[in-house]
Amino acid sequence: MAEITLANIVKKYGDGFPAVNDVSLDIKDGEFMIFVGPSGCGKSTLLRMVVGLEDITSGDLSIDGKRVNELSPRDRNLSMVFQNYALYPHLSVFENIAFPLRLARGQHSEEEIRAKVENASRMLELDEHLERKPANLSGGQRQRVAMGRAIVRDADAFLFDEPLSNLDAKLRGQMRTEIARMQRRLGVTTIYVTHDQTEALTLGDRVTVLKKGVVQQVASPRELYEQPVNLFVAGFIGTPPMNFLPARVDGDRLELPFCSAPMPRGLAEKVSGKDLVIVGLRPEHIKDATLRDEVRDGVGFTAPVDVTEWLGNEQYAYIPFAADGAVQGKLDELDRDLDGEGMRTQMVVNLDARSRIIEGEDADFVFDPSLMHVFDPETGECLTRDEERAAEIDRQSDEDRTRALERARAREERERESQSQSA
Numbered sequence: 406m407a408e409i410t411l412a413n414i415v416k417k418y419g420d421g422f423p424a425v426n427d428v429s430l431d432i433k434d435g436e437f438m439i440f441v442g443p444s445g446c447g448k449s450t451l452l453r454m455v456v457g458l459e460d461i462t463s464g465d466l467s468i469d470g471k472r473v474n475e476l477s478p479r480d481r482n483l484s485m486v487f488q489n490y491a492l493y494p495h496l497s498v499f500e501n502i503a504f505p506l507r508l509a510r511g512q513h514s515e516e517e518i519r520a521k522v523e524n525a526s527r528m529l530e531l532d533e534h535l536e537r538k539p540a541n542l543s544g545g546q547r548q549r550v551a552m553g554r555a556i557v558r559d560a561d562a563f564l565f566d567e568p569l570s571n572l573d574a575k576l577r578g579q580m581r582t583e584i585a586r587m588q589r590r591l592g593v594t595t596i597y598v599t600h601d602q603t604e605a606l607t608l609g610d611r612v613t614v615l616k617k618g619v620v621q622q623v624a625s626p627r628e629l630y631e632q633p634v635n636l637f638v639a640g641f642i643g644t645p646p647m648n649f650l651p652a653r654v655d656g657d658r659l660e661l662p663f664c665s666a667p668m669p670r671g672l673a674e675k676v677s678g679k680d681l682v683i684v685g686l687r688p689e690h691i692k693d694a695t696l697r698d699e700v701r702d703g704v705g706f707t708a709p710v711d712v713t714e715w716l717g718n719e720q721y722a723y724i725p726f727a728a729d730g731a732v733q734g735k736l737d738e739l740d741r742d743l744d745g746e747g748m749r750t751q752m753v754v755n756l757d758a759r760s761r762i763i764e765g766e767d768a769d770f771v772f773d774p775s776l777m778h779v780f781d782p783e784t785g786e787c788l789t790r791d792e793e794r795a796a797e798i799d800r801q802s803d804e805d806r807t808r809a810l811e812r813a814r815a816r817e818e819r820e821r822e823s824q825s826q827s828a
C-alpha cells in the first residue's frame with residue numbers, strides 16, 4: 406500500500422493548453438480516491454500521469470515520499486485496470502490473471518503463481534471460469550478477470566480508468582459492489598476515474614471534482630452533496646441535478662420565480678449590494694404540500710406541472726419557468742460546462758410515490774428554506790457554505806474510512822491465519 410502525493414502537477418500538450426493545471430492532492434494510504442468530472446476535464450490524463458503513461462510537464466509526483474516523475478510505469482509498482490479490459494484473447498482466464506507474475510521472470514514459483522491466482526479467483530468468484538477464454542465471458546466477468554490480474558501483482562495502488570463504462574446499468578451496479586468489497590478487503594490505495602457521479606458517490610472515500618483541468622473541490626461524497634463550494638460542483642453532484650433559480654434580493658427575503666423565501670441565516674451581509682443571486686434547491690427537498698409531511702418553517706407555493714414521471718418508489722414532476730435575463734448567461738455557461746444540451750429551464754421535483762400530482766394541473770408544493778444553497782451569479786461561489794459543518798462532515802467521513810479499513814485488515818489477517826492452519 407502507498408500514499409500518493411501530487412504537488413502542482415501540470416500537463417501541457419504541443420499547443421500549450423494545460424489539460425491538467427496545477428493539481429495538488431494527498432491521497433492517503435488505503436484511501437479510495439475518485440477523479441470525476443465531465444468529458445475533457447483532465448481526469449484520465451491525471452490518472453495516466455500517476456501510472457506513468459503520460460509525461461508530467463511540471464510538478465512532482467511522489468509515492469510514499471519518493472519522487473517518481475522519471476520512473477517507467479513498471480517501476481512504479483502500480484496496477485491499472487483499463488476501460489476495455491486489455492485481456493489477451495488467446496490466453497485462458499487463469500493465464501490472463503497470472504500474466505504479470507509470469508512477466509516477472511523467476512520471481513515467482515509455479516506454486517506461488519497458482520496460489521495467488523486461485524486466491525484472486527476465489528475473491529472475485531471466477532473459479533469455474535479459469536479455463537475459459539475471454540471471448541466466452543460476459544462483460545462483467547471480463548472486468549473481474551482484469552481486476553484479478555491487478556490483485557495478484559501485490560501492487561502499492563490500484564488505478565481504474567472508467568472500468569464500468571462498457572457495461573449495462575444492472576452490471577454496473579453489481580460491479581460497483583464488487584470493486585468496493587475488493588478495495589475494503591485488500592485495503593489498497595485506489596484511484597478511480599469516472600464521469601458517472603453515481604459511481605463517485607457510492608465508491609469514494611473522497612472525491613476530486615475537476616473542471617477544465619482545475620480541481621474544484623476535494624471532499625467526501627457527503628460534503629460534496631451537502632456543502633458544495635461553487636455552482637459547478639453543486640450542479641454536477643446529484644441525480645436529478647440541483648435546481649438553479651434566479652432570485653431577487655428584497656431586504657431579508659429572496660424573491661424566487663414561484664414564491665418569496667426568507668434569507669438563510671448569516672446570508673444578508675454576503676449579499677449586501679447585490680440585486681440578484683442564484684438559489685439552488687435539491688429536487689428531494691421540495692415536497693407535495695397535500696401529503697402534509699412535516700416541513701420545518703416551510704415555504705409554500707403553487708405552480709403548473711408540465712410533465713410527471715412515475716417510477717414506482719418515487720416520481721418526478723417538471724415545472725417550467727422563465728429565467729431572469731440577468732443570470733441566464735451564467736446558467737447557460739454552467740449548462741455547457743456540465744455537458745448539457747441547452748434545454749428549457751425547468752425545476753425538477755422528486756416526489757413521494759404517494760403523491761397524486763397530475764401533469765397539466767397546478768399543484769401545491771412546500772420546502773424548507775434553510776436547505777437552500779445561494780450562489781454568487783458572478784463568481785459561482787456558494788455563499789451559504791458552512792465551513793464548520795463541512796469540517797465536521799470531513800472528520801466523520803475520515804473516522805468511518807479508518808474503521809472500515811481496520812475491519813478489512815483484521816478480516817484479512819484472520820483469513821490468512823485460517824488458511825495457514827488448514828495447510
